[in-house]
Amino acid sequence: MPPHRVAIIGGGPSALVTLKTLLELQDRKGGAFDVDATLFEGEEQIGGTFRYRSYANGSLVSSKQLTCFSDFRMPLDSSDHMTLPAYVQYLEDYVAHFRLRQRATFRMSTRVRRVRRADGGGHIVRWRQRSGEEDEAHFDYVAVCAGLHVEPAFPSIPGLADPQLPSKWWDEKKEERKEKQKLSDAQRRIQTLHSSAYKDPEFLKDKSVLVCGTGETGMDLAYAAVKAPAKSIVLSTRDGFLSFPHVLQSFSLFGVTYDKDTPIDGLITNLFETTHRSRLVEASRLRWHVSDFGVKLVLKFLTGTSAGCNQWCGELPEHKQGRAYVFLNKSAKAMPYLNREWKNRSWLMERIAKYIDPPSVRDDEPGISLAPFPEYVDEDGRVVFRENGRKEAARMRNRIVKPDIVLFATGYRHSFPWLDSSYATPLDEDSNLCRGLFAYDDPTLTFSGFVRPGVGAIPPQAEMEARLWCSVICGEVPAPTSEAYYKLLQPKGARITHGVDYSSYVSQLARDVGSQPGLLDLWRTHGFDILLIYCFAAAFPTLYSLTGPWASAQAPHITRTEIRETIARRGVGGNVLMGVIPMVFYGFVNLAALLLEQLLNVAQALMPKTCQAAARQLGWTQHKKMA
Incomplete structure (x- = not known):
């Protein structure tokens, strides 16, 4: 064949x-x-x-x-x-x-x-x-x-030329992107680039910079403008963002400083949070909502705000707050410079708990102003921002912003x-x-x-x-x-x-x-240490190479070394807070859900039509061709 x-x-x-x-x-x-x-x-x-x-x-x-x-x-x-x-x-x-x-x-x-x-x-x-x-x-x-x-996306803003894009040999739309509107001299002097065409921060030095977009790339570009340094920096957002640093670095609690770098994508534990969960618990998305509630409380106490981690501006609307609704923005290097105009916390709470800015943040560097998305650029080259009812709109209403450079961090x-x-x-x-x-x-x-x-x-x-x-x-x-x-x-x-x-x-x-390994099978095949690491670690793909048809000979060694280190780095307190407590809590929740499932099975046998109607109302039906 x-x-x-x-x-x-x-x-x-x-x-x-x-x-x-x-x-x-x-x-x-x-x-x-x-x-x-x-x-x-x-x-x-x-x-x-x-x-x-x-x-x-x-x-x-x-x-x-x-x-x-x-x-x-x-x-x-x-x-x-x-x-x-x-x-x-x-x-x-x-x-x-x-x-x-x-x-x-x-x-x-x-x-x-x-x-x-x-x-x-x-x-x-x-x-x-x-x-x-x-x-x-x-x-x-x-x-x-x-x-x-692959294909850069950008909005058309009246009074602003379309951004420069990287040149591609297969690009068949070059001719379509010629200047589509008549611009004044002040409008034409503004250089516009899509983030995909940006390469070097030297380009931003001593310039007035406007960055459109508050995703991770927009945050990176705003931070690059700070370090260039640019003359002034404005970062515009459509509807806010959820900021959380990709590494938890330094914070103090009751005078004790924690300064061991911990990547946040390795903090969620497997057992009962990710794996071995009741279908009722999965369907309810309970873990997302409970973890959001807990994380917001911790952030409020530790940093003074629950909008994000040490995020004092650009908060999302109420109905979008939480990891169940948005993509986390893990590029947080620009946040200390954004916070300057907004942070307002009592000295007493700062003495009790404080998120410590990186040592690379200096007072003599330019700050970053947050603004709504641009509505248009007038003939004098001044940006008029949208009136969106957010607090940054009120602050920017009477500010004169005439950028030399506009960077579109508006995705693809x-x-x-x-x-x-x-x-x-x-x-x-x-x-x-x-x-x-x-x-x-x-x-x-x-x-x-x-x-x-x-x-x-x-x-x-x-x-x-x-x-x-x-x-x-x-x-x-x-x-x-x-x-x-x-x-x-x-x-x-x-x-x-x-x-x-x-x-x-x-x-x-x-x-x-x-x-996905069974817990007893994992213990019998690889030992108790691998079982323990599997339970406490995050959902690393190597853990799904320990058993089954895609098992890898390298997986046990990687698990005992690299993945074990991600758990050890949390320390005893971190593993209790982010491992033991959630595991015990969700363990009881899953046990209760399994008992409820058994009761529902009995009820289904006795009253099938009534149960099916109730399941449809709760969204628990099995749609056979769902993704």
């Missing part, structure tokens, strides 16, 4: 781990599922966004412990958070270690132009090389891993113009894809790296996504149909509707492929 031809579109981490997982499946099946894989990448080298849309001093906000793939890790003594060049080198090393270039075809500087269904099954992929030469071929399977951060447009319209995509709000990846009736085309975690990282999610896809297409498991209780509670019409709770999502994927 000839090998299955597989096209992988993209050259970032999601594409690379999908390719590696396919080859791992081939090795594991011993000839029963051979693959002939081709990777298509429009750029000259691998790395995707991390290589081609990076900027000076950029680094990951997810820790190496979480971001690295399950069986290929960074050295224990390396920094918790890799710089972007270091992560690109990690990807190069990953490719070399698993001999991906030798085992698959890499078509670099090759842009996919069209993917359509083939008569009789499979897909036709058409591509164009940089030379202009075009060709097409039939593939049995296609993995779309082109990434979320998510689209697949080269994909035939007959395919559903994870970006369609009403799409019915299994786990947000592939269609139930045709799993031969999958998407990887498009489901976005509220807190976490896309690469380890992509590894688990690839395992599920490979397990389904080779016939090991059926496409799972259980309810999707990992989705963030985002309203219809939200700009991003494919958000998930990271730990809930990867845990579900592990269950789907048979990789």
